[in-house]
């Protein structure tokens with residue numbers, strides 16, 4: 129078993145509301161194939177844009193807001209995976225939260241004073257709960273770059289009896305990855321653990337992308 133020591137990151141408190149069910153189709157994951165030799169998902173800073181006020185809809189589908197016909201700008205992307213322990217066993221009942229900027233590069237946060245108006249159809253934040261097999265999934269948009277950062281999705285995962293994990297997911301093949309200070313701060317095995325290949329979501333949603341991000345809690 130490989131256990132990588134990770135630097136202690138600043139912790140902050142997160143508040144939770146209602147939980148949505150998770151589950152569904154999973155794509156093959158190299159991580160899943162390497163059970164017994166899992167790398168703990170590395171910790172990363174939450175950054176300054178975790179919501180100070182949650183959107184009216186906090187479910188796992190960030191592309192549409194409940195009660196609205198509008199659809200978020202950007203490429204619809206299904207991010208799915210399992211929450212696992214270092215031993216490869218699934219962790220059920222974990223709360224998985226994500227937040228990311230919209231297709232225009234704006235976060236749902238008053239501290240983000242970017243020049244372009246926010247895409248109000250994008251939920252900006254979502255949460256779900258891992259199922260009995262540890263599975264979770266989100267329907268969101270492909271992350272986009274904003275000044276100083278390569279595309280990424282912020283994650284926080286909490287599970288009973290385990291230390292909260294704050295991390296970020298990156299997109300494989302993104303040319304900006306190598307120039308991103310937070311990405312570069314990771315060792316090769318850690319980078320691999322948070323870098324996800326996005327491919328056409330065949331059989332899930334036409335025109336959409338899909339990728340598998342398994343999350344390993346130490």
Ligand SMILES: [Fe+2]
Pocket residue numbers: 175177277280282
């Ligand atoms: Fe960010």
